[in-house]
Amino acid sequence: MLVTACLIAVPVLVIVASLFQGFSPAWQHLLDTVLQDYVINSLLLMLGVGIGTLLLGVSAAWLTAMCEFPGRKLFNWALLLPMAMPAYIIAYTYTGMLDFSGPVQSALRAQFGWGYGDYYFPEIRSLGGAVCMLSLVLYPYVYLLVKVAFTEQSTAVLEASRSLGKGPWKTLFQVALPMARPAIVAGISLALMETLADFGTVDYFGVSVFTTGIFRTWYGLGELQTAAQLAAFLLLFVFALFTLEQYSRRRLRFHHNSAQQKPRRIELRGWRGWCAFAVAMVIVTAGFALPAAQLASWASDRIGSTDVAAFLTLVGSSFTLAAIASACCLVIALLLGYGKRLHPGQLEQQAARVSSMGYAVPGTVIAVGVLIPFAWMDNQLDTLMREHFDLSTGLLLSGTLAALVFAYVVRFLAVSLQTVESGLARIRPSIDESARSLGKRPLQVLQRIHLPMLRGSLVTALLLVFVDVLKELPTTLILRPFNFNTLAVRTYELASDERLADAALPALAIVLIGLLPVILMTRTSSAAAPTNPHNKDDHE
Amino acid sequence: MSSQLALQQVSVSYGDFPAAVDVSFSLEKGQIGCLLGPSGCGKTTLLRAIAGFEQVTAGTITLNGETISRAGAQLPPERRRVGMVFQDFALFPHLSVQRNIGFGLDAMNREARAQRVREMLALVELEHYANAYPHELSGGQQQRVALARALAPNPEILLLDEPFSSLDSELREQLASEVRELLKRNGVTAILVTHDQNEAFAMADQIALMRQGQVVQLDTPYNLYHNPRSEFVAEFIGQGTIITVSVNASGALNNGLGILDVRDRPWQAGETLRLLVRPDDIEYDELSALSLPVVSKSFRGAHYLYELALPDGQKVPCLTPSHVAINPGESLPVRFNLQHVVVFDDSPSETTPIR
Numbered sequence: 053m054l055v056t057a058c059l060i061a062v063p064v065l066v067i068v069a070s071l072f073q074g075f076s077p078a079w080q081h082l083l084d085t086v087l088q089d090y091v092i093n094s095l096l097l098m099l100g101v102g103i104g105t106l107l108l109g110v111s112a113a114w115l116t117a118m119c120e121f122p123g124r125k126l127f128n129w130a131l132l133l134p135m136a137m138p139a140y141i142i143a144y145t146y147t148g149m150l151d152f153s154g155p156v157q158s159a160l161r162a163q164f165g166w167g168y169g170d171y172y173f174p175e176i177r178s179l180g181g182a183v184c185m186l187s188l189v190l191y192p193y194v195y196l197l198v199k200v201a202f203t204e205q206s207t208a209v210l211e212a213s214r215s216l217g218k219g220p221w222k223t224l225f226q227v228a229l230p231m232a233r234p235a236i237v238a239g240i241s242l243a244l245m246e247t248l249a250d251f252g253t254v255d256y257f258g259v260s261v262f263t264t265g266i267f268r269t270w271y272g273l274g275e276l277q278t279a280a281q282l283a284a285f286l287l288l289f290v291f292a293l294f295t296l297e298q299y300s301r302r303r304l305r306f307h308h309n310s311a312q313q314k315p316r317r318i319e320l321r322g323w324r325g326w327c328a329f330a331v332a333m334v335i336v337t338a339g340f341a342l343p344a345a346q347l348a349s350w351a352s353d354r355i356g357s358t359d360v361a362a363f364l365t366l367v368g369s370s371f372t373l374a375a376i377a378s379a380c381c382l383v384i385a386l387l388l389g390y391g392k393r394l395h396p397g398q399l400e401q402q403a404a405r406v407s408s409m410g411y412a413v414p415g416t417v418i419a420v421g422v423l424i425p426f427a428w429m430d431n432q433l434d435t436l437m438r439e440h441f442d443l444s445t446g447l448l449l450s451g452t453l454a455a456l457v458f459a460y461v462v463r464f465l466a467v468s469l470q471t472v473e474s475g476l477a478r479i480r481p482s483i484d485e486s487a488r489s490l491g492k493r494p495l496q497v498l499q500r501i502h503l504p505m506l507r508g509s510l511v512t513a514l515l516l517v518f519v520d521v522l523k524e525l526p527t528t529l530i531l532r533p534f535n536f537n538t539l540a541v542r543t544y545e546l547a548s549d550e551r552l553a554d555a556a557l558p559a560l561a562i563v564l565i566g567l568l569p570v571i572l573m574t575r576t577s578s579a580a581a582p583t584n585p586h587n588k589d590d591h592e
Numbered sequence: 593m594s595s596q597l598a599l600q601q602v603s604v605s606y607g608d609f610p611a612a613v614d615v616s617f618s619l620e621k622g623q624i625g626c627l628l629g630p631s632g633c634g635k636t637t638l639l640r641a642i643a644g645f646e647q648v649t650a651g652t653i654t655l656n657g658e659t660i661s662r663a664g665a666q667l668p669p670e671r672r673r674v675g676m677v678f679q680d681f682a683l684f685p686h687l688s689v690q691r692n693i694g695f696g697l698d699a700m701n702r703e704a705r706a707q708r709v710r711e712m713l714a715l716v717e718l719e720h721y722a723n724a725y726p727h728e729l730s731g732g733q734q735q736r737v738a739l740a741r742a743l744a745p746n747p748e749i750l751l752l753d754e755p756f757s758s759l760d761s762e763l764r765e766q767l768a769s770e771v772r773e774l775l776k777r778n779g780v781t782a783i784l785v786t787h788d789q790n791e792a793f794a795m796a797d798q799i800a801l802m803r804q805g806q807v808v809q810l811d812t813p814y815n816l817y818h819n820p821r822s823e824f825v826a827e828f829i830g831q832g833t834i835i836t837v838s839v840n841a842s843g844a845l846n847n848g849l850g851i852l853d854v855r856d857r858p859w860q861a862g863e864t865l866r867l868l869v870r871p872d873d874i875e876y877d878e879l880s881a882l883s884l885p886v887v888s889k890s891f892r893g894a895h896y897l898y899e900l901a902l903p904d905g906q907k908v909p910c911l912t913p914s915h916v917a918i919n920p921g922e923s924l925p926v927r928f929n930l931q932h933v934v935v936f937d938d939s940p941s942e943t944t945p946i947r
Contacts, residue, residue, distance in 0.1 A: 206680060206682055208678040208679070208680055208682035209682040209683075209684060209685075211643070211645055211669065211676070211678070211682070212676065212678060212682040212683075212684075212741075213684075213695070214644075214645075214668070214669040214670050215643055215644075215669050215670070215672070215674055215675065215676045215742075216670075216675075216695050216696030216741070216742075216745060217670045217671070217696050217698065217699075217745060218670055218695075218696075218698075219668070219670050226695075227684060230684075230686045230687075231684070231685060231686055233686065
């Protein structure tokens with residue numbers, strides 16, 4: 053366990069250590085020129101996405117959790133759909149729709165007889181555009197957490213406010229929202245971590261932030277050390293968010309009020325109901341339906357001219373990679389989670405915690421953190437072999453699938469660990485104890501009791517990591533073996549070449565597979581929903 | 593219209609399900625009422641209708657002369673001047689104790705509000721916890737904050753929804769009498785909802801015993817115990833068993849229980865009656881000629897509660913001092929003391945007793 057945790061921690065430690073290794077002239081150059089831009093742009097981006105996800109997520113959660121309006125049940129899960137849409141894909145799609153030759157501007161010109169330069173049209177490829185794109189796909193983090201907070205709020209607390217003389221709106225702003233504050237903060241922190249980790253959107257929109265800077269420093273300047281130092285600065289931001297998120301989650305505990313009754317929804321009748329419908333509809337359309345339809349339309353245009361065999365190879369290699377990574381994550385997660393259950397000591401706790409740090413660390417940072425030790429090992433091995441056997445091994449490990457899979461495990465282990473742990477937590481300790489007292493050894497308990505009971509969680513853990521790996525762009529881009537392509541990388545390459553319509557097919561494949569966890573989520577959350585309206589009277 | 597609170601033929605339904613049917617009662621200013629009954633009897637529904645969280649489908653509720661609920665017209669909860677203490681206390685977790693208490697005092701200026709909060713803190717003896725947060729308090733303290741918060745705006749009536757059910761059982765009765773004392777001292781009109789008769793007895797001046805949405809008996813605690821008007825009331829309140837007996841012309845009971853001595857109760861020879869036998873109606877008497885076999889016994893500290901078999905097989909309870917220890921199968925010498933016994937007509941339930 054300890055070994056696993058140490059290995060997982062290596063990339064981050066490497067990045068942090070880079071700060072103490074002296075700064076190259078390239079660093080001074082960065083400092084003089086672009087570092088300030090990185091910081092300002094990152095802060096502006098976070099501010100914008102913070103506000104955007106707050107508005108979208110909280111209003112969506114409020115409407116679906118506390119109100120009744122036409123289509124509420126549909127929107128309850130449809131509002132999760134944008135989660136299936138990676139930010140870089142929605143960015144490519146909107147660019148294709150909104151740029152000069154796109155359908156929107158063409159239609160405007162045809163309608164009003166305008167020509168080039170006759171009219172003002174907002175430039176989507178800008179900081180503001182990136183804020184919009186990221187907010188549209190990241191608000192579900194806020195939505196999910198806040199919706200849970202709203203539904204778990206004790207009706208009694210809201211009723212107490214009413215009986216103390218506050219009307220419904222005052223109750224919303226003075227009680228319901230403040231009580232949901234930790235959930236709001238936790239949701240926004242998660243969204244902002246994703247914002248910091250984003251590479252595809254900002255790269256395409258030409259917004260200079262840390263992730264693009266790291267990539268350029270390594271890829272363009274070849275300065276791995278400086279890239280690592282930049283990454284360390286990015287980690288500072290991430291660490292601040294991580295602390296904020298953990299703090300809010302701790303506070304969530306105090307704000308938890310056992311809901312004995314489901315809150316009575318506020319009925320929005322007539323035009324109010326249709327307003328609510330319109331708000332939810334606009335969010336879902338902009339965040340999912342519209343870009344998905346555009347992708348489908350482009351993909352169907354190009355399907356005839358697509359090299360089917362090449363596309364299938366692409367799908368095959370993406371799936372193989374994702375399957376290997378998710379299986380590795382699962383095995384390690386099972387090991388860590390089960391170890392923690394068997395010996396719930398301080399050390400095991402810490403090991404599990406360290407191992408799940410990765411989800412907060414941007415893929416670009418992990419990629420650089422993996423690249424450095426692997427390159428070092430390759431160099432050592434190469435020197436060793438040359439000295440003793442007069443044989444050059446070259447780059448044996450870096451640039452292989454092993455390095456890539458290792459990076460994925462570091463980044464996504466938390467996802468599977470969390471799923472496995474919550475599955476294990478549902479199995480009461482008394483079940484272990486009864487199996488042990490009936491004469492089964494720990495491994496037998498795992499095999500006979502836990503694995504069958506955990507099957508659902510295990511499948512979920514596999515699926516979640518699988519989809520995450522499939523969507524992950526920067527890690528793959530930096531660490532992939534030469535000439536090895538995945539759907540995400542291919543989408544990126546085609547989009548970078550301004551072949552947006554050609555990029556639609558792999559992009560659509562990613563979106564479709566990204567729908568799987570969303571469907572899974574809606575199924576588990578709707579299973580917890582039903583209530584018995586006749587059972588309102590007494591609480592016993 | 594002198595009553596502080598009056599319910600007139602109030603009904604509340606959820607869809608087709610009638611949760612409360614045709615309920616009428618009233619409370620004078622300063623009285624403490626109680627809605628008592630088994631779970632699902634509609635008592636909480638009724639309380640929530642008074643608070644304005646449920647709509648009445650028939651009847652009217654008036655508070656201090658003003659109609660606050662009638663079918664199709666409900667004053668919203670925030671305009672009723674009704675204070676409520678919830679079962680889980682429902683304290684606002686994000687506000688400190690003093691801000692919880694001051695929550696309903698928007699109409700006051702800052703100074704008046706601070707003054708009122710101090711008064712309330714003193715009232716519930718939590719002066720030192722003004723800045724604490726609800727999760728830092730014990731259950732009993734949280735309950736006092738909930739009480740102070742509900743009383744702070746000086747409501748016309750205080751509603752308490754199972755206010756002691758989330759506390760330890762040892763604390764309950766003690767707190768119930770403390771709360772009664774506090775309410776009485778301040779002249780607060782209040783209604784308590786509970787399923788626990790001890791709480792009801794400790795708190796209330798008037799108890800409405802409810803069953804299936806209807807008030808079965810509205811009475812003082814004393815009358816509810818000693819003069820139950822139906823077998824349901826008799827069985828719900830206190831301990832006791834109802835047995836079927838027949839009586840001869842001189843009043844002797846067929847199964848040797850002795851002479852029925854109920855003053856105003858006329859009976860006919862050979863009539864079948866049902867008797868409520870409380871454990872203290874059958875006394876241990878070692879000189880008695882009558883011995884009944886022991887079916888089971890349970891130790892209650894100062895007492896043993898025996899279950900004895902009558903010759904015809906019916907079982908009756910008997911309370912003895914705990915040094916009287918007789919094993920099941922053996923016989924216990926007893927004497928019947930039927931002066932206060934409650935007699936019902938011979939039909940299993942829902943009959944009014946004749947006294």
